[in-house]
Amino acid sequence: MSCCEPESSALPPAVSADESARRRRLAELNKALGHPIRVEIVAILRRHETCLCGDIVELLPLAQSTVSQHLKVLKAAGIVQGEIDGPRTCYCLDPAVLDEYRSLAADL
Amino acid sequence: MSCCEPESSALPPAVSADESARRRRLAELNKALGHPIRVEIVAILRRHETCLCGDIVELLPLAQSTVSQHLKVLKAAGIVQGEIDGPRTCYCLDPAVLDEYRSLAADL
DNA sequence: TACCTTTATCGTTGTTCTACGATAAGAGGT
DNA sequence: ACCTCTTATCGTAGAACAACGATAAAGGTA
Numbered sequence: 001m002s003c004c005e006p007e008s009s010a011l012p013p014a015v016s017a018d019e020s021a022r023r024r025r026l027a028e029l030n031k032a033l034g035h036p037i038r039v040e041i042v043a044i045l046r047r048h049e050t051c052l053c054g055d056i057v058e059l060l061p062l063a064q065s066t067v068s069q070h071l072k073v074l075k076a077a078g079i080v081q082g083e084i085d086g087p088r089t090c091y092c093l094d095p096a097v098l099d100e101y102r103s104l105a106a107d108l
Numbered sequence: 109m110s111c112c113e114p115e116s117s118a119l120p121p122a123v124s125a126d127e128s129a130r131r132r133r134l135a136e137l138n139k140a141l142g143h144p145i146r147v148e149i150v151a152i153l154r155r156h157e158t159c160l161c162g163d164i165v166e167l168l169p170l171a172q173s174t175v176s177q178h179l180k181v182l183k184a185a186g187i188v189q190g191e192i193d194g195p196r197t198c199y200c201l202d203p204a205v206l207d208e209y210r211s212l213a214a215d216l
Numbered sequence: 217t218a219c220c221t222t223t224a225t226c227g228t229t230g231t232t233c234t235a236c237g238a239t240a241a242g243a244g245g246t
Numbered sequence: 247a248c249c250t251c252t253t254a255t256c257g258t259a260g261a262a263c264a265a266c267g268a269t270a271a272a273g274g275t276a
Contacts, residue, residue: 023151027144033216034139035264039131042216053223066265068224073263087222087273098216105213108141108150108206143234161253174235176254181233195243195252 026104032077033101037062038070042079045093053089134212140185141209145170146178150187150201159199 033039037060044059045051057067071091074080078097083090141147145168152167153159165175179199182188186205191198 019151023147024144027142027147030138030147031142034135034142036132036135039135039138039216043127043131046216063266064223065267069264089223102214102216106210108147108154108210171236172253173237177234197253
């Protein structure tokens with residue numbers, strides 16, 4: 001019983017559809033960022049040493065195909081955008097989605 | 109090229125051990141919170157309708173054993189604490205770990 | 217056209233996750 | 247001691263994940 005003091009008293013008991021959607025979205029973003037390599041990729045893009053796929057591959061101890069798959073996961077969640085530039089692909093973060101993630105995490 | 113404007117100029121190129129540990133920890137927390145049911149469990153505990161395992165089970169469309177496994181995952185990540193109270197177990201959030209999660213997410 | 221470079225996708229293998237029912241373990245009550 | 251209630255753990259089956267090498271696709275260059 002000692003661990004169960006309410007931290008806020010007046011909250012609606014019913015679960016809105018919006019809240020449910022927000023939780024699913026947070027779970028989706030968390031899952032995409034639930035691997036150390038993917039967190040590191042985001043950190044690399046934030047640190048902004050580069051945004052070319054090949055350069056990211058060089059910074060990581062993984063095969064090119066594996067990095068490409070991780071980028072695909074981040075892209076599917078919307079965290080990262082890929083812009084084809086000739087034979088290369090230029091990756092960058094989507095700041096809005098990153099904000100969405102931080103906001104959802106802050107609300108949890 | 110258009111997607112790659114640096115958002116901050118002076119950052120150390122080398123990766124510190126501390127940064128690496130923080131990324132691993134964030135990945136760990138994200139993974140634990142990377143399932144809709146587990147996010148919902150945290151929301152339930154935050155909303156504070158209850159903290160007894162059985163009551164959580166009643167709020168979810170899953171078998172008791174499945175809920176128990178999800179609670180175990182949250183417990184392993186430190187997000188949740190379980191306090192045995194007679195034949196029951198009283199679950200509650202660890203506010204410090206939740207803060208850690210929000211802080212790491214905010215820094216990403 | 218024929219290369220070369222870069223990145224995405226395919227196919228495979230081993231691991232991990234998710235869900236369930238069944239069962240064990242612990243606390244109380246009769 | 248026995249039974250009941252609650253929760254954790256076991257065992258299992260199917261799905262998803264993670265890594266790799268091999269290969270395809272797309273663009274630039276000689």
